[in-house]
Each structure stands twice: as structure tokens, then as C-alpha cells.
Amino acid sequence: MTSTSVPTDVPAEPGPAPTRPMPLPAPRGPVGEALVRLLTGADRGTAALHAAVDAAVAAPPASWLEDDDVQHALLCLYELHYRGLAGVDDAWEWDVDLLRVRTTLEGLVEAELRTRVPVPDCGDRTRTGVAARLFRLTEEDDSPSLSRWVARRATEDQVRELLVQKSVYQLKEADPHTWAVPRLGGRAKAALVEIQADEYGGGDPERMHHALFASSLRGLGLDDTYGRYVDHVPAATLASSNVMSLFGLQRRLRGATVGHLAAFEMTSSLPNRLYGNGLRRLGHDDEATTWYFDEHVAADAVHEQIAARDLAGNLAEEEPALVDDVLWGAAVCLAVEGWAGARTIARWEAGESSLRLPL
Amino acid sequence: MSQEPHPTDVTNDTGAPAYRASRTPAPRASLTFCPDGPVLVRGDVDLRDEDGRPVDKPRPTVALCRCGGSAIKPWCDGTHKVNGYRSLD
Ligand code: FES
Numbered sequence: 001m002t003s004t005s006v007p008t009d010v011p012a013e014p015g016p017a018p019t020r021p022m023p024l025p026a027p028r029g030p031v032g033e034a035l036v037r038l039l040t041g042a043d044r045g046t047a048a049l050h051a052a053v054d055a056a057v058a059a060p061p062a063s064w065l066e067d068d069d070v071q072h073a074l075l076c077l078y079e080l081h082y083r084g085l086a087g088v089d090d091a092w093e094w095d096v097d098l099l100r101v102r103t104t105l106e107g108l109v110e111a112e113l114r115t116r117v118p119v120p121d122c123g124d125r126t127r128t129g130v131a132a133r134l135f136r137l138t139e140e141d142d143s144p145s146l147s148r149w150v151a152r153r154a155t156e157d158q159v160r161e162l163l164v165q166k167s168v169y170q171l172k173e174a175d176p177h178t179w180a181v182p183r184l185g186g187r188a189k190a191a192l193v194e195i196q197a198d199e200y201g202g203g204d205p206e207r208m209h210h211a212l213f214a215s216s217l218r219g220l221g222l223d224d225t226y227g228r229y230v231d232h233v234p235a236a237t238l239a240s241s242n243v244m245s246l247f248g249l250q251r252r253l254r255g256a257t258v259g260h261l262a263a264f265e266m267t268s269s270l271p272n273r274l275y276g277n278g279l280r281r282l283g284h285d286d287e288a289t290t291w292y293f294d295e296h297v298a299a300d301a302v303h304e305q306i307a308a309r310d311l312a313g314n315l316a317e318e319e320p321a322l323v324d325d326v327l328w329g330a331a332v333c334l335a336v337e338g339w340a341g342a343r344t345i346a347r348w349e350a351g352e353s354s355l356r357l358p359l
Numbered sequence: 360m361s362q363e364p365h366p367t368d369v370t371n372d373t374g375a376p377a378y379r380a381s382r383t384p385a386p387r388a389s390l391t392f393c394p395d396g397p398v399l400v401r402g403d404v405d406l407r408d409e410d411g412r413p414v415d416k417p418r419p420t421v422a423l424c425r426c427g428g429s430a431i432k433p434w435c436d437g438t439h440k441v442n443g444y445r446s447l448d
Contacts, residue, residue, distance in 0.1 A: 269437030
């Protein structure tokens with residue numbers, strides 16, 4: 001292979017599309033600027049990055065989860081562990097200086113989550129007790145419903161925005177929770193693998209859920225390139241993806257990963273039916289566009305049972321010390337998804353776009 | 360422990376076993392009754408509609424609706440959570 005310097009403003013990389021790294025997302029503040037300069041070789045040392053992080057820590061915003069600069073930086077740091085960033089050396093993944101920065105930023109986010117999201121109480125900490133508590137938790141969730149809006153009211157532009165917002169996570173759907181597989185054992189591990197195998201299409205690349213989502217994007221005339229719309233979405237959307245990586249990449253938070261996945265699966269079937277209905281209402285009734293949503297109605301009705309009872313419930317019995325984290329991870333999932341959804345609805349109610357950049 | 364050759368054992372050109380087919384029988388199909396929810400069906404089962412036509416099982420584990428409310432019967436679509444279904448099992 002000829003070695004040429006990779007211009008960082010050109011996202012296209014060689015290789016088949018499904019394995020291409022993410023185009024480097026544009027920085028949103030001083031931390032991101034210093035990080036991107038470092039990753040692209042414009043800065044030699046990490047002094048500027050550490051200084052920018054120290055300055056951010058010294059002047060905290062109202063919410064780190066809504067802080068564009070920090071959420072962008074975290075997304076880039078996490079992406080080094082997934083498919084990498086275009087034009088960035090893969091060796092940065094385990095650079096100790098970057099890991100130190102990531103730990104600092106993660107500490108801010110986790111501390112805010114621990115303050116804002118209490119651990120749900122749970123008297124019966126058996127397998128069935130924890131499963132029942134998870135079902136109750138998801139049933140009591142009263143976040144404003146994005147799916148109902150889409151089913152009844154969304155315009156064509158809003159549905160396109162919805163897919164753009166979802167694309168940040170959905171093009172790597174299942175990957176953050178898969179980090180937990182080697183960290184579990186016994187029945188909980190088997191249950192996680194059973195769910196994830198289905199997420200990855202049971203061995204058929206065309207049925208992988210993120211491939212189905214890519215097909216929906218194309219059906220709406222959108223670009224299915226991995227990471228294509230990261231620059232378009234607000235911090236709250238980056239945060240919902242980053243929280244999964246925060247949990248997934250740390251063994252100590254494996255209980256939270258399990259709870260997060262359970263809550264995600266348990267709040268999926270009914271909303272996906274509504275999303276599918278919204279698409280059909282707008283005339284998108286071809287299977288390539290709606291398959292993703294219809295597939296999730298049936299798949300997640302299976303997954304939610306496995307996730308609550310066999311995964312979370314068994315983990316509660318196999319590692320009782322993790323019960324609080326399982327429940328907290330589920331509550332965090334509902335809260336973070338709820339905040340991002342509420343923000344989108346508020347923009348739409350005001351007649352505005354939910355995106356930072358026009359499509 | 361010597362065993363009779365299994366019909367699906369593979370031998371190399373010296374006749375020595377190169378690969379021995381598993382003697383473990385395929386796991387039996389199982390039905391799991393989820394409280395206030397569907398029946399999970401795992402394993403190799405012959406699903407038929409009322410006219411005896413085979414029903415394709417779209418994934419290795421499927422959830423059969425037993426609340427009667429699903430819009431995608433025979434599969435569960437989560438409706439049991441909003442229609443007050445109680446399985447009483
Ligand atoms: S049992 Fe789930 S919809 Fe009927």
C-alpha cells in the first residue's frame with residue numbers, strides 16, 4: 001500500500017463501506033478543537049488538550065450531557081474503540097494521555113447521571129423480582145412520546161430528522177452492549193449472546209439491525225455512511241450514544257450495561273410499531289424502508305423477555321452486588337432517551353428543526 | 360472409550376477419525392411462559408396454521424401472543440403490556 005498523508009477534510013476512505021471509519025466530526029468548542037488538532041497531527045503534545053479540559057472543568061455548564069464540546073470529544077474518544085476515525089492513527093485508542101482525558105470527561109458525565117438519576121428502589125431482589133421491577137420501571141416512564149408524534153403528526157422533514165438523530169447510534173446498533181459479553185458468565189452471558197446474535201441478523205449481514213437501519217435511511221433519501229450525520233445532531237443525542245459507550249467500555253459498569261440494554265429492549269416494540277405507522281402514513285410503505293421498524297416490533301417483543309428475566313434477572317442472582325447498577329442503568333436509559341426525545345419534540349412544537357445543521 | 364463409528368463421523372485418508380460428529384442430541388424444543396406476557400418458543404418445532412400450512416419461524420426464538428391483542432399474530436408485539444393482560448400462571 002502506498003503511504004500518503006490523509007487529508008483530514010476528506011471523509012472518504014478506501015475499503016468497503018461497511019468497515020469504513022467514521023468521518024472525523026467537527027469540533028464544537030475548545031476541548032474538541034485541541035483533541036482534533038492532536039489526532040490529526042497538527043499539535044504534537046497533549047498540553048493544549050489538558051489545558052482545555054482543565055478550563056472546562058473549572059467552568060462547568062448547567063449540564064455536561066447537553067454540553068456540545070464535551071459530548072463531541074467523548075464521541076471521538078469512544079469511536080477510537082469502534083471503527084476508528086478517518087485520517088486518525090488507530091494507535092491513539094490506547095494512548096494513556098487520551099485515556100486520562102476520557103476518564104476525566106467520563107467522571108463529569110457519570111457524576112451528573114448519579115445525581116440526576118436515582119437508583120430505583122427494589123425490595124424483591126430475586127430473579128423474578130428484578131425482572132418485575134424493570135417492567136414496572138419502563139411502564140411508569142412518562143417521557144413525552146416521540147413515537148406517538150411520528151405516528152400522528154410528523155412531517156416528512158421531521159421523519160427525516162428523526163432518522164438522522166437515530167443514525168448516530170443505530171448505525172452501530174448493539175455494538176456498545178456487546179462489550180459486556182466477555183464480562184458476564186453463566187446464564188446471563190448466554191442470554192446476552194442470544195439477544196445480540198439476533199441483533200446481528202443471526203449470521204446474515206443483510207438482516208443485521210444496523211444494516212436494516214441503513215436501508216431505511218436510503219429509503220428516505222438520506223446518506224447511510226457511518227457517522228455521516230454526527231455533526232448535525234445536538235449534544236443530547238450524542239450523549240445518549242456516549243452513555244452506552246461509557247457503560248459498555250467499563251467492566252465495573254457491566255451491571256449498568258445490562259440494565260440499559262434491558263430498558264432499551266423493553267421500550268422498543270410499541271414505539272417501533274408507531275414509527276412504522278408514521279412512515280406508512282407519509283407514503284413510505286416499501287419494505288426496504290419500513291423493515292427496520294417492523295422487524296423491531298417482533299424482535300424486541302422477544303428480546304425484552306430475555307433481557308428482563310434471563311439477562312438482568314439471572315445477573316441479579318449470579319452477582320447480587322450488581323442489582324443496584326442494573327436498575328440504575330435501566331433508569332439512566334429511560335432518562336437520557338427521554339431528555340433527548342423531549343428536546344426534539346420541543347423544537348418541533350416550536351416549528352423549528354431539531355438539528356444543528358440543515359440537511 | 361471405544362465407540363461404534365457414527366454415520367456422520369469424518370475420517371481422514373488413514374481411516375483415523377478427523378472429526379467426530381456430536382453425539383449430543385439437538386436440544387429439545389422448549390416453551391417458556393412469560394408472566395403476563397407471551398410464550399417464548401425455542402428450538403426445532405413445526406409451526407402450522409389452522410390449514411396445516413407451515414408457518415415460517417423468522418428467528419431462532421419467537422414470542423407467541425397469548426393475550427390476543429397483538430397486531431402481528433401469531434407473534435407478540437408487546438401489546439400485552441398496555442391491554443391489562445394477566446396470565447394468572
Ligand atoms: S402476548 Fe404480547 S401482544 Fe399478546
